[in-house]
Amino acid sequence: GAVVSQHPSRVICKSGTSVKIECRSLDFQATTMFWYRQFPKKSLMLMATSNEGSKATYEQGVEKDKFLINHASLTLSTLTVTSAHPEDSSFYICSAKKGAQETQYFGPGTRLLVL
Amino acid sequence: DQQVKQNSPSLSVQEGRISILNCDYTNSMFDYFLWYKKYPAEGPTFLISISSIKDKNEDGRFTVFLNKSAKHLSLHIVPSQPGDSAVYFCAASASKGGYQKVTFGTGTKLQVIP
Numbered sequence: 001g002a003v004v005s006q007h008p009s010r011v012i013c014k015s016g017t018s019v020k021i022e023c024r025s026l027d028f029q030a031t032t033m034f035w036y037r038q039f040p041k042k043s044l045m046l047m048a049t050s051n052e053g054s055k056a057t058y059e060q061g062v063e064k065d066k067f068l069i070n071h072a073s074l075t076l077s078t079l080t081v082t083s084a085h086p087e088d089s090s091f092y093i094c095s096a097k098k099g100a101q102e103t104q105y106f107g108p109g110t111r112l113l114v115l
Numbered sequence: 116d117q118q119v120k121q122n123s124p125s126l127s128v129q130e131g132r133i134s135i136l137n138c139d140y141t142n143s144m145f146d147y148f149l150w151y152k153k154y155p156a157e158g159p160t161f162l163i164s165i166s167s168i169k170d171k172n173e174d175g176r177f178t179v180f181l182n183k184s185a186k187h188l189s190l191h192i193v194p195s196q197p198g199d200s201a202v203y204f205c206a207a208s209a210s211k212g213g214y215q216k217v218t219f220g221t222g223t224k225l226q227v228i229p
Contacts, residue, residue, distance in 0.1 A: 006158075093158045
């Protein structure tokens with residue numbers, strides 16, 4: 001199997017607070033995890049690539065100080081949205097790769113609403 | 116710059132018929148292509164993939180065709196079932212500095228009518 005979980009599934013927070021989203025590969029070790037953001041009626045947009053034990057690689061236009069990514073173990077990556085604002089409200093999805101395999105396995109996503 | 120395009124935002128097909136979802140790409144460096152299925156408020160689920168060295172890959176009711184000269188791929192679902200109703204994303208991958216970055220299309224919403 002290749003199961004990826006995310007927690008929380010939904011979070012509502014006040015503007016200015018920070019929110020942490022966890023992504024876990026439950027039955028495999030993921031050397032590489034990815035964080036995506038999906039806007040309404042739009043495609044998945046890659047935010048960053050996270051490799052265990054090293055700094056994340058951010059896509060152009062993504063603020064690394066705003067979206068902190070930590071990949072501390074082979075089964076866990078976290079995305080922290082710092083000082084969240086209403087425009088950060090979105091659906092955040094993580095994915096993980098099994099070793100050198102091309103296929104990414106996606107988590108169920110986290111719906112963030114910033115008031 | 117949308118490197119992976121799905122020009123049909125939606126598609127309706129009768130149950131039992133064939134569903135054909137199309138995808139075009141512009142980057143000739145893409146060497147691996149994938150199709151994902153996504154239900155609302157859920158993460159995408161991997162369906163089927165194809166390497167650029169092949170032109171067809173089949174898995175049960177799902178077949179992906181790749182036409183490299185036209186930079187076009189398609190997903191065929193036959194026979195279509197109501198449970199296939201979802202948004203389908205085409206994705207393409209290219210080696211980039213050791214990372215396999217995947218670029219997604221905008222998705223096609225498939226509705227299979229019973």
